[in-house]
Amino acid sequence: xxxxxxxxxxxxxxxxxxxxxxxxxxxxxxxxxxxxxxxxxxxxxxxxxxxxxxxxxxxxxxxxxxxxxxxxxxxxxxxxxxxxxxxxxxxxxxxxxxxxxxxxxxxxxxxxxxxxxxxxxxxxxxxxxxxxxxxxxxxxxxxxxxxxxxxxxxxxxxxxxxxxxxxxxxxxxxxxxxxxxxxxxxxxxxxxxxxxxxxxxxxxxxxxxxxxxxxxxxxxxxxxxxxxxxxxxxxxxxxxxxxxxxxxxxxxxxxxxxxxxxxxxxxxxxxxxxxxxxxxxxxxxxxxxxxxxxxxxxxxxxxxxxxxxxxxxxxxxxxxxxxxxxxxxxxxxxxx
Amino acid sequence: xxxxxxxxxxxxxxxxxxxxxxxxxxxxxxxxxxxxxxxxxxxxxxxxxxxxxxxxxxxxxxxxxxxxxxxxxxxxxxxxxxxxxxxxxxxxxxxxxxxxxxxxxxxxxxxxxxxxxxxxxxxxxxxxxxxxxxxxxxxxxxxxxxxxxxxxxxxxxxxxxxxxxxxxxxxxxxxxxxxxxxxxxxxxxxxxxxxxxxxxxxxxxxxxxxxxxxxxxxxxxxxxxxxxxxxxxxxxxxxxxxxxxxxxxxxxxxxxxxxxxxxxxxxxxxxxxxxxxxxxxxxxxxxxxxxxxxxxxxxxxxxxxxxxxxxxxxxxxxxxxxxxxxxxxxxxxxxx
Numbered sequence: 132x133x134x135x136x137x138x139x140x141x142x143x144x145x146x147x148x149x150x151x152x153x154x155x156x157x158x159x160x161x162x163x164x165x166x167x168x169x170x171x172x173x174x175x176x177x178x179x180x181x182x183x184x185x186x187x188x189x190x191x192x193x194x195x196x197x198x199x200x201x202x203x204x205x206x207x208x209x210x211x212x213x214x215x216x217x218x219x220x221x222x223x224x225x226x227x228x229x230x231x232x233x234x235x236x237x238x239x240x241x242x243x244x245x246x247x248x249x250x251x252x253x254x255x256x257x258x259x260x261x262x263x264x265x266x267x268x269x270x271x272x273x274x275x276x277x278x279x280x281x282x283x284x285x286x287x288x289x290x291x292x293x294x295x296x297x298x299x300x301x302x303x304x305x306x307x308x309x310x311x312x313x314x315x316x317x318x319x320x321x322x323x324x325x326x327x328x329x330x331x332x333x334x335x336x337x338x339x340x341x342x343x344x345x346x347x348x349x350x351x352x353x354x355x356x357x358x359x360x361x362x363x364x365x366x367x368x369x370x371x372x373x374x375x376x377x378x379x380x381x382x383x384x385x386x387x388x389x390x391x392x393x394x395x396x397x398x399x400x401x402x403x404x405x406x407x408x409x410x411x412x413x414x415x416x417x418x419x420x421x422x423x424x425x426x427x428x429x430x431x432x433x434x435x436x437x438x439x440x441x442x443x444x445x446x447x448x449x450x451x452x453x454x455x456x457x458x459x460x461x462x463x464x465x466x467x
Numbered sequence: 468x469x470x471x472x473x474x475x476x477x478x479x480x481x482x483x484x485x486x487x488x489x490x491x492x493x494x495x496x497x498x499x500x501x502x503x504x505x506x507x508x509x510x511x512x513x514x515x516x517x518x519x520x521x522x523x524x525x526x527x528x529x530x531x532x533x534x535x536x537x538x539x540x541x542x543x544x545x546x547x548x549x550x551x552x553x554x555x556x557x558x559x560x561x562x563x564x565x566x567x568x569x570x571x572x573x574x575x576x577x578x579x580x581x582x583x584x585x586x587x588x589x590x591x592x593x594x595x596x597x598x599x600x601x602x603x604x605x606x607x608x609x610x611x612x613x614x615x616x617x618x619x620x621x622x623x624x625x626x627x628x629x630x631x632x633x634x635x636x637x638x639x640x641x642x643x644x645x646x647x648x649x650x651x652x653x654x655x656x657x658x659x660x661x662x663x664x665x666x667x668x669x670x671x672x673x674x675x676x677x678x679x680x681x682x683x684x685x686x687x688x689x690x691x692x693x694x695x696x697x698x699x700x701x702x703x704x705x706x707x708x709x710x711x712x713x714x715x716x717x718x719x720x721x722x723x724x725x726x727x728x729x730x731x732x733x734x735x736x737x738x739x740x741x742x743x744x745x746x747x748x749x750x751x752x753x754x755x756x757x758x759x760x761x762x763x764x765x766x767x768x769x770x771x772x773x774x775x776x777x778x779x780x781x782x783x784x785x786x787x788x789x790x791x792x793x794x795x796x797x798x799x800x801x802x803x
Contacts, residue, residue, distance in 0.1 A: 392728025400744030
């Protein structure tokens with residue numbers, strides 16, 4: 132039934148050495164899968180790129196499975212059910228799932244778990260808020276950071292995909308939110324459209340003083356996307372009982388060489404504070420709960436989503452490379 | 468009624484510069500306090516010394532109140548009620564409390580909170596297990612570390628007062644416990660009398676290999692009393708979901724100069740692990756619960772206490788100085 136559809140995949144051709152290059156990928160035409168009993172065929176609409184993909188390609192890290200040479204690139208996407216032998220997912224159902232970099236995927240709904248996209252949420256927004264970015268922001272901020280009304284929350288990488296969502300979630304929960312970002316434009320976006328209570332431009336060179344000024348009673352939650360010097364500045368300004376969230380996204384920086392440890396970790400003792408890291412996959416069983424919450428905030432207009440979209444399936448490698456060289460705001464993705 | 472008793476106090480005479488010296492203290496004779504309605508007079512029997520006292524004397528830290536020049540030295544002790552206008556604490560009641568370095572204290576039971584010592588627990592044991600040391604080990608290990616049966620627990624400074632109790636508590640809860648200590652004698656004591664499953668002699672020079680060998684499935688709980696290189700070794704070997712407990716006692720090392728941050732803190736992300744510090748005073752409301760638990764374990768013979776005791780009230784400064792120069796095993800205290 133799906134013979135008239137061309138399936139294409141982008142596979143890993145070589146492990147990157149240093150920066151990712153176009154030659155690390157291979158575009159191949161393959162038969163569109165037939166679907167068996169209980170299965171559906173999903174047609175990809177949007178496919179996202181994540182900094183973590185570099186680690187999967189390099190197979191240098193031991194905390195997540197690598198992508199093998201010749202395998203389809205792993206990645207989150209949104210799509211539409213275009214053929215169905217499963218009454219749970221009739222034709223026309225829109226879903227988000229780990230589709231991988233391919234035009235078509237067959238699934239029984241469990242092997243590739245399918246999350247229906249709530250009505251009123253456009254594909255790119257679902258891609259951002261209901262994909263890895265939204266899940267990472269949700270569980271990192273709400274489950275680990277646990278911001279309370281009136282508390283002060285500091286977010287670094289605040290204009291990035293994860294940071295911008297994490298900061299907004301803290302604001303929605305009633306916290307005072309301060310973001311750290313590079314450049315005036317990003318800072319204005321944080322305090323303007325996203326409703327942050329303050330923003331620190333780390334390129335302005337007075338980060339220490341600005342953090343103290345904007346967090347006079349100390350930091351109750353610090354959501355760290357960057358590590359390094361900014362982590363140390365945050366540690367020096369913790370409030371009693373503070374929570375420091377080490378976001379999985381930080382792992383990308385691992386690729387750039389040695390990062391010294393945070394000298395001020397001692398303050399975790401003096402402030403009876405904790406610092407906790409996480410890989411979002413740990414929360415897989417609760418993604419549905421998070422997606423529902425994020426979709427509701429979005430539909431109420433409390434949570435904004437910003438995306439940078441390239442057009443064309445074959446633009447995926449370029450979109451991924453842009454993450455490491457570009458100065459993008461919000462979530463980077465490709466419209467298939 | 469207490470006129471026939473000589474009260475003596477040791478007060479802070481000068482803030483230490485570098486090592487603590489005898490001249491930093493002043494021994495004074497003062498009237499023994501009269502007791503009013505609802506009050507009792509406690510006669511000190513054992514008074515403990517703690518590494519944290521150096522920070523209180525120096526007033527260099529901001530996480531706990533300093534001792535003012537001319538004030539009685541703050542400290543934990545055990546004593547006996549020798550006069551009572553309070554039916555809750557009849558004459559003869561043995562108590563542990565923040566008695567300070569003095570022979571007699573008047574209290575209504577709340578201004579200087581008094582914890583009755585359970586029957587069958589000798590004073591020096593109460594001083595160790597039911598004082599700051601026991602509280603620190605109890606809440607640090609059980610509340611923050613939360614060792615589960617079958618998990619692997621690593622303790623540094625394991626032959627010290629806090630470390631030896633913390634490690635035993637993890638063993639009692641069914642965990643496999645490995646201690647790090649300096650020298651063969653201490654290590655033998657850990658695996659012998661204290662029932663640790665393994666010990667690493669950090670003076671033997673193969674700490675990295677030994678930790679790996681003794682914790683082949685990774686470390687589920689690391690109770691850190693030392694920081695520095697050993698903290699980094701532990702971080703490199705965390706199991707998924709690990710808990711790193713930063714013990715308040717570590718603050719003493721702060722006095723010796725710059726300590727680099729733990730480079731391997733990144734593993735907190737890869738292992739979805741957390742690192743948490745605490746000041747034991749945070750748990751003051753729950754000291755009773757801990758004291759009851761510790762006393763029970765002691766009376767059942769599951770928990771051993773080891774003390775180094777100097778005799779004579781005026782030996783308190785020397786006992787404190789010994790902490791920073793000596794190689795003591797267990798809890799250092801003075802018999803009044």
